[in-house]
Amino acid sequence: MFHSSRSAFASLLGCLLAPGMLVASLAAPASAGDVYIPNHAPTTAGPGGYSTLMHTQARSYQLVVGTQELGGLPVGTMITGVTWRLSTWIAYPSWPGAGSTASYTNYDIYLSSSNNPPGSLSTTYTDNIGPDVVQVRGGPLSLSDVFFQGGAVTPSVNPYGVLVDFTTPYLYQGGDLLLTVRHTGNAFSNAVLDTVSSPFCQAIGVSSYTQPDAWYAQGLITMKLVYADTTTTYCTAKINSLGCLPQMSFSGVPSATTGSGFTVQASGVLNNKPGLLLYSNTGRAALPFQGGILCMAGPVRRSVPLNSGGNPPPNDCSGYYDIDMNAFAVGGLGGTPQAYLQVPATQINAQFWGRDNGFVPPFNSTLSDAVEYLIGA
Secondary structure, three states: OEEEEEOOHHHOOOOOOOOOOOOOOOOOOOOOOEEOOOOOOHHOOOOEEOOOOHHHOOOOEEEEOOOHHHOOOOOEEEEEEEEEOOOOOOOOOOEEEEEEEEEEOOOEEEEEEEEOOOOOOOOHHHHHOOOOOOEEEEEEEEEEEEEEOOOOOOOOOOOOOOOEEEEEEEEEEOEEEEEEEEEOOOOOOOEEEEEOOOOOOEEEEEEEOOOOOOEEEEOEOEEEEEEEEEEEEEOOOOOOOOOOOEEEEEEEEEEEOOOOOOEEEEEEEEOOEEEEEEEEEEEEEEHHHHEEOOOOOOOOEOOOOOEEEEOOOOOOOOEEEEEEHHHHHHOOOOOOHHHHHHHHEEEOOOOOOOOOOOOOOOOOOOEEEEEEEEEEE
16 A cells, blocks of 8 residues: 655655666676476486477477476566577587587577467467467577587486577466477587476477478477576665664566556555655666665656555554555556556666654665566566
8 A cells, every 4th residue: 555645755855866867886686596397307318309499490399388397487587598408318419519600590489378288289389379478589599619518328418508598588477388489490400409208298399480380299308497586675774763674575476467466565664654665777776875775776766755554653663665566657656657667577676765753864764675676578
């Protein structure tokens, strides 16, 4: 919930947070992890291999991964890259090899939910693609030198290859995951990639870049997905006059979809006091400021004045703010639409600046820590 309040507090910002203000940005690496499909693949060599994904001729491939194999992929994270590994049913040399390059005119990868579960894929590949589909990469792709390390023979396994980074991350929101790859072939050579079976996955493919139907069964080419957390807290809050630290938290999964219900909260703030939500889409910073540390780079924008919840007496730390960021993104706070908040994969940083007891430094206002999140499609 949010509450209206006296607009006088907003005047404290003055020109300090004018739309054009810039502050130094700090690097902010996201927390990341890996998930292997199938989960037992890191220690299990497959019985054969497929060259579909790394072929000299045009090929297409589609794989649905059931939730049973996705327990290591947290809901609300962004999938940012994928890779595979060479088969070990014979000792393949590293591919394409030192000094060599395999180039594709078009190598297109899509991620989505799946309209059909494992075991029920349609042979018309487009019928399987969920409505949240994102083309995570497209266009030319060049793989050079030791992209896939070889040499291992079953029961040993080769390491997974160099990561194919996505230009547009995919927000995983639960359920079965569908990978679709279409490419135009390379003029160098085929790479045979390892297959490791799972009853919770199904793959189909076709010897074409454009053919929409009559796809046929393929093996499960083991893959590694890399993901990054979409939401995290960071920075240091200022202790207020009652010795409390205002803290940011969050609930739900960030999304540009109306009504997604992603909410940020500020707790430990003074009861029944006005405050402002500060937000930016230009990254982290650490700038000494009147109420502590300003935790985001400029330009910094602000909400209309809010009033912290809680019941009298007001002189305690039971106050809180609870704001639906999706409603805010479409103009719910003051009626000013902030369209940039809804751009897929946009990074947003948000922080609270609240009034403290009186206006005698250092307790005239207090800044919380900050929350950083990515908005998916």
